[in-house]
Amino acid sequence: MNRRDLNFVFQNSDKNQLNRLYEKISSEQKVIVIQEPTSQTIMLPVKDPVSGGTFYAGEVLVTTSTVEVNGSKGWAMVMDDNPELSLILSMIDGCFASGLYTDLIESLYISTLTKISDTREKINQMVNSTKVSFDLM
């Protein structure tokens, strides 16, 4: 488990489990919210194969927040308009940075990773079932 993977993986976690973790952290630790969950956009540049240049295909809506837990700063940027999720994930990021609740975080991380992997494998099997080689007449 690496800190850089937390932001993506925990967006796919079970909401009830995340809420339980959030309640535990907020009741036991002093959490300072540095930046409330904020709707932001990031530009998405795309490589143009015709010229080799890039262009913007549009913007992606994200929700960002920053907290401080036990003296360590935590940050999260989650997809879409998701203030609650963003706040929880920034707290988890801050806890991880200060070495708090690592067992709990790791346990949820592993179960979520398995869920992501299972879903992805099922979709990949469906994708692979549609491979075709048409016969010439």
Next chain:
Amino acid sequence: MGYVAVKGGEKAIEYSQNFYRQFFYRKSDNNFIINNLSFAVDKVMSEGGLFTKLLSAEAIRKSGGDLLNASFYVRAHRSTCQRTGDARIVKTEDIRILRRISSAFKDIEGGQILGPSDDYAVKLLLNADYREKKYKNFNKSDIYLKSALTTLRNNNLVKKIEKDNQIWDITRVFPNPPYPRSAVQQVMSRGETGAMLAFAYTTMRGYGDVHPTIGDLRIGYAPVYFKHPFLEEEIKIGDIEVTSCECVGSFNKDQNGDIKLTTGFGFCFGFNETKAISMSILDLSLYNKSYTIGEKHIADDFEIIMFHIDGIESYGFANHFKLPHYVTFQSDLQVFDNANQFNKKEKK
């Protein structure tokens, strides 16, 4: 001719909005819209220029399913959000494949992958009885593939168009002609599917002779990476649904004597093959005028494409006519009356 705005009418407007809400704005779950009207959600995100499934579903609900109006809501919301920077550049080969086909080559590296498609369905509204399929014997691995045109490009057989030194952003400044390529592509990437399809269609019917071949068409998931402020490295924010299309046009002798194939590129948010194909055809048509019979058609005119494919603008412009224009029209009537009187005098 003066233009004096009208005022008042607040009460009737308030009642009208309330009536609209009661009449068209049904209570429904946004997740239902996301899961069951996914192409509509994708269209709204793409044309609104903002990837947000939650707000697109909300906008569809709020507009009673009027997708242009829904895109307007999303585009307007976009302008209220703080922009925090650029994500990592997405390349075609970064897309985790859900579907990838090529009509240019039968046998391509990675194979033809039909993915979830109803291309081969009989378009009759019958309740087809689909048999449950078992997938457990198929490969579980992710699929990432190079473009089917990579070999042609590597062998220097494809015409390369000059790239911009700096990426343009039309949401900050709309450029003057000659339009930077990145600005043209950004306009098309946010363009309205129907308008783009119509202009692309002109190249195949009476106003051009483009008959492209789809070199590589894919839908899938593109990763979005952004820099973590405390780790100082890029982390994954999420995966977004995208469509990409490279089409191949005709070939011709370049000024330096080389014979090269022409290509066009289309890319948009969400799963929208019609839009990506149309964009690639317009791209092909705009940048390869001399490769078609005759010049100055419709789809090879930068002014036409740059100013007529944005759904929010055309929808907004066409719909503003229904708002009170009494003073303007009164002035028109006055001029009309004067012209009539002058005409009568001349007849005498």
